[in-house]
Amino acid sequence: MSDTSGITSPSHSSPAGDYAAKEEVARQSGTAPQPSEPKKTQASSLWANAWRDLRRRPVFIVSGIIIVLLIVIAIAPSLFTSTNPKPGDLAHFMQKPKLGHFFEADWFGYDGQGRSIYARVIYGARASMTVGVFATLFVTVAGGLIGILAGYFGGWVDALLSRLTDIFFGIPLLLGSLVMLQAFTGRTAWTVALALGVLGWTQVARVMRGSVITVKQADYVQAARALGAGNGRIIFKHVLPNAIAPVIVVATIALGMYISAEATLSYMGIGIQNGISWGADISTASSQIRNSLHVLLFPAGFLTVTVLAFIMLGDAVRDALDPKLR
Amino acid sequence: MTTNETPANVPEPAAGKGAPLLEVRDLHVEFHTRDGVVNAINGVNYSVSAGETLAVLGESGSGKSVTAQAIMGILDMPPGKIPKGEIFFRGDDMLRMSDEERRKIRGSKLAMIFQDALSALNPVLSVGYQLGEMFRVHQGLSRKDAKAKSIELMDRVRIPAAKARVNDYPHQFSGGMRQRIMIAMALALEPDLIIADEPTTALDVTVQAQIMDLLAELQREYNMGLILITHDLGVVADVADKIAVMYAGRIVENAPVHELYKRPAHPYTRGLLDSIPRLDQKGQELYAIKGLPPNLQHIPAGCAFNPRCTMAQDVCRTDVPVLHQVTERDGAELPGRGSACHFWKETIHG
Numbered sequence: 185m186s187d188t189s190g191i192t193s194p195s196h197s198s199p200a201g202d203y204a205a206k207e208e209v210a211r212q213s214g215t216a217p218q219p220s221e222p223k224k225t226q227a228s229s230l231w232a233n234a235w236r237d238l239r240r241r242p243v244f245i246v247s248g249i250i251i252v253l254l255i256v257i258a259i260a261p262s263l264f265t266s267t268n269p270k271p272g273d274l275a276h277f278m279q280k281p282k283l284g285h286f287f288e289a290d291w292f293g294y295d296g297q298g299r300s301i302y303a304r305v306i307y308g309a310r311a312s313m314t315v316g317v318f319a320t321l322f323v324t325v326a327g328g329l330i331g332i333l334a335g336y337f338g339g340w341v342d343a344l345l346s347r348l349t350d351i352f353f354g355i356p357l358l359l360g361s362l363v364m365l366q367a368f369t370g371r372t373a374w375t376v377a378l379a380l381g382v383l384g385w386t387q388v389a390r391v392m393r394g395s396v397i398t399v400k401q402a403d404y405v406q407a408a409r410a411l412g413a414g415n416g417r418i419i420f421k422h423v424l425p426n427a428i429a430p431v432i433v434v435a436t437i438a439l440g441m442y443i444s445a446e447a448t449l450s451y452m453g454i455g456i457q458n459g460i461s462w463g464a465d466i467s468t469a470s471s472q473i474r475n476s477l478h479v480l481l482f483p484a485g486f487l488t489v490t491v492l493a494f495i496m497l498g499d500a501v502r503d504a505l506d507p508k509l510r
Numbered sequence: 511m512t513t514n515e516t517p518a519n520v521p522e523p524a525a526g527k528g529a530p531l532l533e534v535r536d537l538h539v540e541f542h543t544r545d546g547v548v549n550a551i552n553g554v555n556y557s558v559s560a561g562e563t564l565a566v567l568g569e570s571g572s573g574k575s576v577t578a579q580a581i582m583g584i585l586d587m588p589p590g591k592i593p594k595g596e597i598f599f600r601g602d603d604m605l606r607m608s609d610e611e612r613r614k615i616r617g618s619k620l621a622m623i624f625q626d627a628l629s630a631l632n633p634v635l636s637v638g639y640q641l642g643e644m645f646r647v648h649q650g651l652s653r654k655d656a657k658a659k660s661i662e663l664m665d666r667v668r669i670p671a672a673k674a675r676v677n678d679y680p681h682q683f684s685g686g687m688r689q690r691i692m693i694a695m696a697l698a699l700e701p702d703l704i705i706a707d708e709p710t711t712a713l714d715v716t717v718q719a720q721i722m723d724l725l726a727e728l729q730r731e732y733n734m735g736l737i738l739i740t741h742d743l744g745v746v747a748d749v750a751d752k753i754a755v756m757y758a759g760r761i762v763e764n765a766p767v768h769e770l771y772k773r774p775a776h777p778y779t780r781g782l783l784d785s786i787p788r789l790d791q792k793g794q795e796l797y798a799i800k801g802l803p804p805n806l807q808h809i810p811a812g813c814a815f816n817p818r819c820t821m822a823q824d825v826c827r828t829d830v831p832v833l834h835q836v837t838e839r840d841g842a843e844l845p846g847r848g849s850a851c852h853f854w855k856e857t858i859h860g
Contacts, residue, residue, distance in 0.1 A: 233636070402629060403624055403626060403629040404630050404631055404633075406584050406624075406630075407622070407631070407692075407695075408632070409584050409616070410582045410621070410624075411617035411621060411643075411644055411647075411695060412615075412617025412618060412644075413617075413647055417647065421632075421643070425634045426632070426633070506633075506634065507634055507636075508679075
């Protein structure tokens with residue numbers, strides 16, 4: 185014990201000692217109010233750390249507020265408007281917005297059938313959010329799982345799952361969901377989300393598989409195995425957190441894609457039946473934009489902001505999961 | 511050939527220290543690639559007892575790391591395959607165990623230190639978490655208890671201010687500190703045997719000495735067996751008890767450490783020793799073994815070293831040399847010494 189303690193003590197002037205000492209000084213002077221330290225030590229899993237970091241990121245706060253607001257709108261649209269979005273009054277035909285009239289029926293003006301655009305945008309949030317969020321959740325979970333299994337286990341598992349992915353990859357998203365949705369009689373946002381999810385998971389699966397294959401070869405995965413961790417622990421603690429970044433990026437972009445795919449399906453008359461959605465309103469408005477831009481502007485603006493908020497959220501989460509970017 | 515040149519296929523009996531902790535017998539490993547079969551290990555024998563340090567020496571591609579991976583059971587199979595051989599750990603053949611049995615041994619009884627600690631630590635998890643993982647996997651400790659144990663471990667490998675740094679991430683540590691964390695991880699459950707795969711190669715020279723001292727000291731403290739894989743003859747001399755020199759997937763020479771340096775019994779070992787830069791040869795050209803290590807898909811017939819050997823004769827190009835028991839001039843056996851050279855006598859006795 186005694187023969188090496190001199191060499192390895194932090195005060196020794198070796199490069200390692202110096203560096204460590206410098207780091208130490210920087211750390212103690214920079215941060216760490218000491219009394220709160222014990223509390224922090226208890227929950228320092230990856231996700232807890234990411235969450236602590238996220239709460240300080242402006243990008244996350246802004247996108248989080250927008251998304252929470254949209255979710256509240258989607259769940260309880262009547263909190264935001266008392267106007268019924270469905271019946272039209274042709275007396276209001278294409279009336280321009282009155283931007284001073286906050287939260288009133290004519291705030292965003294009226295559409296070609298004299299319906300309040302504000303009310304329609306508020307009530308349309310539910311369909312768009314449901315389709316976007318649940319289709320994305322579906323593809324992330326299903327595609328992610330298939331990608332992890334294929335990438336991690338390789339061999340025949342990979343061969344089988346990759347061929348399955350290829351088969352689904354060959355079906356065009358819009359054409360495929362159009363055919364699938366023909367089979368449903370009462371089409372709701374849920375059926376649209378399901379159809380898009382069933383056809384859309386391949387992209388996530390491919391990205392996840394590639395990412396897992398890269399991470400699987402990392403030394404720390406081998407090290408974890410050498411120290412006795414089982415497959416489950418290796419996958420969830422070592423591979424997944426390091427492989428998930430590209431999937432988050434793909435998923436957030438896909439979310440926007442699904443909301444617009446729903447819009448396209450509604451435009452073709454095969455989307456949500458008897459419902460209100462931003463997509464349907466955008467397609468209705470598209471024939472009238474030359475004389476009344478506002479009819480398009482508001483549903484399209486809400487769509488853009490929603491997609492942007494999710495992409496920003498994805499970005500922030502991805503950064504928070506990488507300690508080097510914290 | 512005389513009678514005392516019996517093939518020493520079975521490793522020498524562990525003298526005095528009881529049954530060996532780990533015994534590798536006639537291990538073969540091959541990799542099946544698209545371009546054919548790569549014979550990475552072609553019959554390796556060695557053994558380590560408790561408290562003993564075996565240095566496995568060899569250049570890149572000689573199979574020293576693959577042997578370690580086979581022992582740890584972390585060889586990627588496929589493409590890897592173990593067609594032949596036995597690895598006894600405390601008398602049980604690990605190659606016949608179930609995956610679950612082996613997993614329980616890994617980490618708790620048998621641990622490994624990797625070469626590059628930066629890539630061997632998970633970048634997204636704090637070092638405390640990764641150290642604590644050992645206790646949570648093998649002993650089912652709670653997160654809080656595991657963290658307390660991690661701090662204790664970091665203290666033991668002399669990381670300054672362990673308590674404050676336990677939540678830091680690998681990239682926030684210097685190279686030497688990271689290697690200490692790797693050592694702490696391997697030590698966590700006080701294993702019987704540690705395999706250190708070039709533990710100091712990624713470090714600068716001053717830190718190398720500290721890490722080797724720490725490793726040697728902890729080994730003494732816990733009476734562990736240590737397999738030290740390296741290509742650095744300097745690192746070996748101070749800490750190892752015995753050395754096995756590998757070439758093209760075989761052990762070409764084994765010997766107690768000081769005897770090997772004094773009197774190599776294989777031309778390859780002699781070449782290695784001659785190519786160490788020495789201060790008294792300043793200004794002279796550095797000796798180098800001619801040629802390149804063999805392509806493991808096409809290992810030369812006979813002795814794998816023959817194309818590079820200054821002593822090669824016809825027999826070296828046709829017959830694979832067995833590991834001969836090395837003796838003194840008068841025939842007295844040198845314990846623990848073997849050489850896989852047809853001309854070991856000429857090599858050692860000049």
